[in-house]
Amino acid sequence: MVTKMSVEQPLWHALTGYRLLAVGYAITIYVWALDRFRHPVPGxxxxxxxxxxxxxxxxxxxSARRCTKRFLAVxxxxxxxxxxxxxxxxxxxAVNPTIPxxxxxxxxxxxxxxxxxRWGAGASVLVGIANILEQGDVTRPTLHNxxxxxxxxxxxxxxxxxxxxxxxxLAQALQIEAATRERERLARDIHDSVLQVLAMVQRRGTALGGEAAELGRMAGEQEVALRTLVSSGLVPAQGTAPAHEQEGPPSAEAARGGSGGRSRILAPVRRRPGRGAGAEDGGNGRTGRAGVTGSGDASGGPECDLRPLLSRHAGAGVTFVEPGAPVLLPEHAARELAAAVSAALDNVRQHAKGPAGGPxxxxxxxxxxxxxxxxxxxDDGPGLSEGRLEAAEAEGRLGVALSIRGRMRELGGGAELLSVPGQGTEVELRLPKAAAGRSARS
Known part of the structure; x- marks a missing residue:
């Protein structure tokens, strides 16, 4: 929750105090010189x-709202x-100061x-003229005052x-930020549900042929239109193509049309034992290692164990290694982190092939x-080719940008992706406990 604080308001409070002190000072000066006035009663x-x-x-x-023009005139x-x-x-x-x-x-x-x-200058000129008339001449003290x-x-x-x-x-910037965050949240939800289903229908329809192929073609067209709508305002859309046409390596022109995300390509290095890969997301995979850290916090809520949320992904094609003790996080943070893991696994299932040619x-x-x-x-897939992530974001395929990086950024954590062509991809999702703790307290 953002509390609005006006920097102008303390100035009004100071003016209130000044008026009280000034009227007290005027009374004190008048009483002190009362016997020297020619007509003390009117004063x-x-x-x-x-x-x-x-x-x-x-x-x-x-406040400025209460300070009306009529009040100022009086x-x-x-x-x-x-x-x-x-x-x-x-x-x-006999007494130099004026009565007030x-x-x-x-x-x-x-x-x-x-x-x-401008208003202040006009009022000061009016008061200055009155002081000059009271003195009857332009004296140095009067001009100074x-x-x-x-x-x-x-x-x-x-x-x-x-x-x-x-x-x-600042108010406009906060409104834009709130609208952008909400747009990213909706885009993540659409990517994790509707776009995935449309892509699956397109692939299955193309494989079955006949009327199913026509249904798949229509699903592909709707997927492209929806991706363009989702990506507008988030990344520069520079053209789209059906999903089955985007599974191959991107063209040089598409690679140059990246979104400018913070990433770099690593030269081939010796693979660390046991270090595999994350995945490519529908053309949204990350080539190289890119660290993204956000300042947003997850919303508060009861704590839950992260292990059961991740263990449901374990199966014939997924191995899950967990600690022996519960890993407690605020419920919202745990579910968003698990959703980011699910998005990474979706990329593996859809786009990564094993050494033997299978999944x-x-x-x-x-x-x-x-x-x-x-x-x-x-994963042990083929990894990502150079420029693949940038081209994917330019085409509106925002799985990594929104479903993974966007989620971690809003939680207050970060996502790092490491990929070497031919050696698989790895996604590291890190969430500081301090960020989750702050959100729970709020």
């Missing part, structure tokens, strides 16, 4: 009205009236906070305008580390 009445007005309008200066009129009244009350000029003294800066600052530096109020109001008004523009930009064998390894959970999915 005392004015200060009484000023005190009541200040106390009664505290709520008006608590406020600055009261300030100018007090300055001009000082000519009559202090006819001999520093209180007159309050209305000017209110103008600046409400309407920006006028310029001081003018500079302060313009500076604060400009700061307020910058703050408001920054808050609007590739996959291994799932679950490790409960002190600071996080590591799940490794590897």
């Amino acid at each position: 005392a009445v004015y200060l009484a009205v000023l005190t009541v007005w200040t106390l009664a309008t505290l709520s008006q200066v608590s 406020d600055v009129t009261l300030a100018v009236g007090g300055i001009l009244l000082s000519v009559y009350v202090d006819g001999a000029g 003294t520093i209180w007159v800066a309050g209305p000017v600052l209110a103008f600046a906070l409400k309407g920006g530096w 006028v310029l001081l109020v003018c500079v302060a109001s313009i500076g604060i008004g400009y700061v307020v305008e910058v703050v408001r523009a920054s808050e609007r930009t 590739a064998h996959a291994w799932i390894s679950l490790e409960d580390e002190p600071d996080g959970v590591l799940v490794t999915v590897r």
Whole structure:
């Protein structure tokens, strides 16, 4: 949950405090010099009205919404009236400050906070003219006070305008981020369900022939249209092709049209014992090793053991290695991590062939580390050719980008993929426990 905090609001609170202190200061100065005024009674009445007005309008200066134009007009009129009244009350000029003294800066600052530096400059000029009329001449102290109020109001008004523009930009960025995250979530769900079914119908229909082939062709067309719709706004769509045409190596043009994801191709290296591969996802596999770390947190919830969620994938073609103790994670985090593993296994089943030409064998390894959970999915398939992932993302095939990397990014973890052509692919999914803990606490 994001709590909105206005940077402008503390300035209004400061103005409220300033007005209270200023009216107290004006009363103190007036009482201290009471015997030197020529007509003290009108000045005392004015200060009484000023005190009541200040106390009664505290709520008006608590925010820009409450500070109306009518209030500002009355406020600055009261300030100018007090300055001009000082000519009559202090006819001999025995007391230098005007009756409201520093209180007159309050209305000017209110103008600046409400309407920006232009409003503040206008109000300060109006108060400055009143001060010059009260003095009867442009003296150095008067000019100094006028310029001081003018500079302060313009500076604060400009700061307020910058703050408001920054808050609007931040609000728009948060809306875009929320919309993008929701779009990615929907795209993952579509990829894990509808697109997989359409691709299966297309392959089976082509294999059966006859009317089934026509059904498969229609399913392929719908798959391409849906992938284009899902990928629009997420990656630059540069053309699509039916699924059966994308299983082979991509063209050089498609490889150059990648999405610019952070990945690199590893030169062939000696294969580590027991290290196999993850998988290629419908043209969305990752060539090379790419680390993606997100800052999002999984939503909170009760903890559950991750082992049963992964053990259901074990079978003739999948070997699952698990620790002896439960691996506890918040329920949502555990299910999303298991879904990412399922997406990696789908890639193995659909696109990876074993050394003997049959289906590739996959291994799932679950490790409960002190600071996080590591799940490794590897296979003994042929690996990924150079540029395959970039071309797949450009074609709108976002299995790895959304179903694997997107899920891990939102959980606060990361996904790393290692592939060497001819030596299989490996997917490492790492989720820090701190990220899962923060989400559970929230």
